[in-house]
Amino acid sequence: MRRSSDFCKASLYTSCLMGEEIHAQLTAFLSRRPIGRVHSIFENGINLAMEDELIFVGTTKNGRVPFGIHMGQESVRRLRFYVRCNDEVVARTPDMLQFCHPQYPVTLDLSRATSFHYEIRAYHYSSFLDLFHVDTLMATCLTWGVPTGLDVEWNRFLANDYRPDDRQYATIQHAEQLLDALLSGEVRAIAAPLRYFLGRGPGLTPSGDDFLIGLLAVHRLTGAFHPAFLTILRHILETEAITTDVSKAYLLHALDGRFSDKVTRVLNAMVMRNVSYFQTRLLLLLQTGHSSGIDTVFGIANAIMALRRYKHVRTSCDCIGGQRHFAATPRSNL
Template identity: 30%
Template sequence: MEITGVYAGKLVKEWQNKTGSVSLHSMFKHSFNLTDGHSLLHVGMLENNIVPFGLHVSQYHFHLLQHAIKKDQVKMKVSHGKLTIGSMVISLEQVKYYDPLKIEWQPFCSSTDTRFVCHLASTFNGKTGLDFTKELAGNAPYFDYCCSEKKEEVTRYFIHYIGRGLGLTPSGDDFTVGLLAVHHVSPFLSTVFLKGLADYLKEDVTTDVSKAYINAALSGYFSLQVDQVMTAFAYEEPERLHQAVRQLGEMGHTSGYDTLMGIVLGLQQVVRQNVIEGV
């Protein structure tokens, strides 16, 4: 049986040239992750989200795949551009790849922008997995180290945030993805931070799933819902922004709000840098 109507994140293209067996990495109610021993392939329902390394199918097809995987001895493999799970096949060459909009970002530095971002943060600070009160007040040196050119300081950021929190993607990791989303459209993170983060993730410092999201973000790839928030910010569309924030906030237990906090604090850093530079 060939499954059609599949959407995918851009990083799934890397699987087109892979050949070999695939195994189950982790199973959840609305998604599961496969691995070839080197990277993860997320499989979920289309109505939930589109992630950079994910395949997204209809609810009907997802339950068929999930049921097949739960059976003992189910054979899974990838070859000739196709993913096979039992008797079901997904052509990785025929899926519809999600291509995010290219954002034309305007300098973000006015007092109106600053007040709006601070107000937005106040609406969901209590919903995050970590307490970001000090970061919002500008009294968190570990956070400021994300802009440092000193290796020892950015390392302190990694130790403090990466892997910190509970769940499949710890809160500190989701927060970092939010920072990277802002950096992708308005660079503010130091080169030492970016290189150091990629190296730090090679160690056993957080979950495999979280590493996949952060590495994707380092390459400029984000979930559909993160892209929608950033696009609404860029084009200054309040109604669209509030809807995008609500949808991202509903993701996971606290993951969505942790990511939003990273976006908000990343925007605040951009504001500070632009004011200092007189942009």
């Protein structure tokens, strides 16, 4: 494995931290791309840039994330103390990361970390009738009450109580335009509303991007959207500087079917009959981050409401997103 030219210039004293959990695909990835840098540092962890891929190292406060390495709060505090942005990082072996701070080098030992992998179980879904908790989803969001990061209020959204002169009307309109295009197969109408949401809002993961994560999660479960959704979104992300590096990484993972455990468990619980389990998982997602969880649930809710409008299209032998598409019937209220 190749090392950087100044790898051995660090102090002989090295602090060692133990990783507790690691994404199942990450060890193989580190063996292929062993050299990177500290990309960003924040309260719950740090991001590493290993060439063109971001790796999160931190707590599980916001869930177990794709390409994540997780450990306790005290270990994360120590790591944040020792590292600086742009410090070099070298995978000495696939389960040993060296942070090359000139005075305070740190080793992250992954040899005893538990491997994790979460997947949305699409094989449990064959039609809209398999989504057992649609009403519970909407009722929980209504009770939750906290507006989305896009300033959409749940009570007005669920009651369809918006007028063209309302500040949030544009968000609702673009969401409906996007979902109608995805479900009716109007490919030329997909890109414009996608760009409306990409990068919209402040923070490392803007609210508009979290909304799209919710749509992608529903698509992963149902396969209901036109495949151009994935193609167009990937092309925009790979060719345009339209959102943050962190959010781009999460969206690309979602395009490949990788989501946090919190998102994955909500979607899997939708096709399980245990309503209390679903509600518990939904509440855990709603509590995630400042508004990331709420915005992701907003995407899930929009996608499921759209499926309800188009539910006549999907049967056990029809695939919206695949070979067959049908014109929509007139839209109906919830």
